Amino acid sequence: MAGMVEQVGPPGRDDITAYAAERTGGASVRVGALAPLTRPGWVQAGRHLLAGMELAVSEVNDGGGIAGRPLELVVRDTAADPRRAGAAVEELAGLGVAALAGEYHSVVARAAARAHALGLPFLCSSAVLDALTEEPTDRVARLSPPQSHGWQVYADFLLRAGHERIALATEPSVYWASGAGILREYVAPRGGTVIELDARALTPAGLCDELAGHRASALLLLAGHPEPAVSIVRSVRRDPRLAEVTIGAPAGQPEFAEWATLLGDEGTAIPFLRYLPERLSPLGARVEAALRARLAHPPSFVAFEGYDTIAVLADALRAGGAGRTRPAADWSRVTVEGTRGRIRFSRTPGISVWQWTGAPVQVVDRDPSEPGRFRVLHGG
Known part of the structure; x- marks a missing residue:
């Protein structure tokens, strides 16, 4: 049929x-x-x-x-x-x-x-x-x-990579606020600092200024796709002060082909979460x-x-x-x-619904040498 x-x-x-x-x-x-x-x-x-x-x-x-x-x-x-x-x-x-x-x-x-x-x-x-x-x-x-699991895996990846000052480009949303809280609660007890930057109040150029001033080594996109996320990536990539800053996207914006189409090489090497083995x-x-x-x-x-x-x-x-x-x-x-x-x-503490707890979690990025290929960076 x-x-x-x-x-x-x-x-x-x-x-x-x-x-x-x-x-x-x-x-x-x-x-x-x-x-x-x-x-x-x-x-x-x-x-x-x-x-x-x-x-x-x-x-x-x-x-x-x-x-x-x-x-x-x-x-x-x-x-x-x-x-x-x-x-x-x-x-x-x-x-x-x-x-x-x-x-x-x-x-x-x-x-x-x-x-x-x-x-x-x-x-x-x-x-x-x-x-x-x-x-x-x-x-x-x-x-x-659940977000509390996946985003903790992502936070662990950042800390293992040596990122102790992590900036967040955030927009107002229950989802983004929840993600920011998970990151803060995981990172702070382990000696890290989370800095929130308002992606609606700041222009991409202004956000770059704030990022440079805070000396953050990583910027996470807790903002909508394609905008303002795409414009933020372009601004950070083209700012010589931020050449060593890692851009991250735990919500998975770089997963889809549209990301690569819009950003090309600038959209590579941006770690994100995906749920594949x-x-x-x-x-x-x-x-x-x-x-x-x-x-x-x-x-x-x-x-x-x-x-x-x-x-x-x-x-x-x-x-x-x-x-x-x-x-x-x-x-x-x-x-x-x-x-x-x-x-x-099964029933999971803190989760109000029946939850599959066996979903695989990966941190991956697009390979700069081959943007259509994904590299697995971390698992949890």
């Missing part, structure tokens, strides 16, 4: 549902998929996330679907807007989807996690904010590692090849997260039933071979 995907807008919805019913003799099992597909959302991340989901849906349906019923994605664009995500959750619940999946931006995923109040299971693909829900819930699970399993290698063909370029870790999301949901829906009169996902019983390792969920 082909994968069933209802696109963002209304055209084609009835045709797709009718096709699914004709192929199987029954209605499709619908999963609401949330992703940033337009600005100001991180569009490339959204496209990679959706590509991974679509590939997995196609494979699930080729394998017989969910108890003989095809799996169908009902896609909604969040555009990195929490209010838009909240409205999409209400709409998708009204459409009778069996579960929600996806999202890349943490503040948006936090809004989407209100699905649990509607009795709707939500598997968060990529958002890392620790406080994904205000209260503990059994209906929400997450694949990506050192070596892909046979499943991961097969999925990587299929995603590369779909995207026409190498898939990011976000595409693998999308694939794993649907693989996990399919397993949970088969086990728990696709109806919404009872929980459709018992996260405690899930065990699935994903592209990046075996996926099981």
Whole structure:
């Protein structure tokens, strides 16, 4: 069977549902998929996330679907807007989807996690904010590692590299503020100093002046992509006073092809976090090849997260039933071979949702001698 995907807008919805019913003799099992597909959302991340989901849906349906019923994605664009995500959750619940999946931006995923109040299971693909829900819930699970873990791995990398004075170019955001707090709490007891510079109040040139004055050896981009992050990188790279300063991007801005297109050589040697193992399993290698063909370029870790999301949901829906009169996902019983390792969920101190604790964490950068190649610098 082909994968069933209802696109963002209304055209084609009835045709797709009718096709699914004709192929199987029954209605499709619908999963609401949330992703940033337009600005100001991180569009490339959204496209990679959706590509991974679509590939997995196609494979699930080729394998017989969910108890003989095809799996169908009902896609909604969040555009990195929490209010838009909240409205999409209400709409998708009204459409009778069996579960929600996806999202890349943490503040948006936090809004989407209100699905649990509607009795709707939500598997968060990529958002890392620790406080994904205000209260503990059994209906929400997450694949990506919590920010407190990944960003501590990044801080450890910086300290091991000898960076004791670390500057942050920050914008106002719950996500950036959380990241800054994690870095500060990890670095300070180990003899380091974190300096925050307001990327909205300062021009890129003014930020360079502040950076030089503070004698920081590293500048981390806790700011939006492409702007102001791209302009900041250009200014720092071209300032002779800052020739020895390491630029870092823990949130992963250099992961996507757009970064290399916009910055060229200036975008290399900027360490960032990604969630891939050192070596892909046979499943991961097969999925990587299929995603590369779909995207026409190498898939990011976000595409693998999308694939794993649907693989996990399919397993949970088969086990728990696709109806919404009872929980459709018992996260405690899930065990699935994903592209990046075996996926099981557990309760983690300080995390309010079911969490996969086995997600690999790497610090990587783009190789200056070959910008299309990534170098693994650190793991945790």
